Amino acid sequence: MVYRRTKKVDQKIEARLQAIMQAAREEFARNGFYGTSVKDIARRAGVGIGTIYLYLRNKEALFTALVNEAYEMVLERIARARKNATGGRQKLQVSMEAALAVLQENRDLARVMLVQSPAGHPAVAEQLYDLLRRLTKLVEEDVLEGIQRKELPPQDAHVAALAFVGTFYQVVISWLKDGIPADLTAAGKELVAYNLRGLGYRLEGDLGND
Template identity: 30%
Template sequence: MPRRAAHEPGTRGPEATRRRILEAAIEVFAEKGYHETAVDDIVRASDTSKGAVYFHFPNKQGIFAVLVNELTKMLAQRVERSIAREQGAVAKMDAALSTVMDIFTRHRKLSRILFVEVLGAGRSCDRKLIDIHARFAQIIRRHLDEAVADGSIPPIDTEMAAYAWFGAINEIVTRWLYAEKPQPLTTVTPELRALLLRSVGVSPEYQSHINQSPEAIDDGF
């Protein structure tokens, strides 16, 4: 979510307080982990009060669930914007991959929440995790279907391919998050890109004509 000065004039209403709590929660959950985080930690980090936190959220799990929802929504919006600038189904898929890897590289704490802390955060979060996977797999599948329709790739099981793509991205990002001295995810993007595009039948010659560098944009995080 957008990072704004929490104490600027005009930012002291309920919505500003809610935003400050969620921004603090990102820092605390990413640093301490979901299970080791207490509501009091978020209260201190957000410079609010326990009453303010419970006014906006029922409990720690409620804060985490809202945070996951909002982060997922913003990431999906950013991916869709990057896709909208491209022409052709394959170029759109490529833009989505580049954008996701770029955002995760620049926002490691957000990545940790979506890929690590959400695991084991409770049954409701397990359900949300399935929904997150399905949401992004559906974005991938939609453009795979378009690529099949326009002849850019041969007929394939686009649902299976979409989940395979998401699974590969998930594994790469998770391994990166656990690395002691991680390199930027963007360093592996070209190889991952080539592997994924080749897996659905995009030729190396076609790949070479696609712009691999997403425009520098304000992603809103």
């Protein structure tokens, strides 16, 4: 006789996995990769160590799963925001606002992804580089669109994109490490405006803007 899991059993398994993942976020965010043990995660999740190994084979697999979750969350939110955006300027604005909103809503996960990961796990540092590269590529495409529409002056779109993404990265790191700015999404609006002006867009309220 083949045993089939019931919906209730599936829900229990999923709830336990989510508890483990949440505990791992908090432990890794606080102590980093090397400073966290499976025992720490199990204690925080309220499960036995053996239970964790039923879901993921080791601490590294759990850490990598968290980072992948964070990356996918950021990219999915950006893709959703860009669906209804028209023109390079609007795409730039909604993309960065979406990314900052995800990080603000998931601060522990952001700390794991951007602060603890690169310092404690070289393979994950490469994943971070890939995420920044993909964001830079999006910005470069938007800048080129702005140039083609003659909304922006001629410029090196790749260099401009690197600078654009770089300013966001530095602000996010300051927020995570020093708590400055206190409200990331509010500061993000100012940062978006700053970068749009840097590219050559004239915003409402700028001197000489009709």
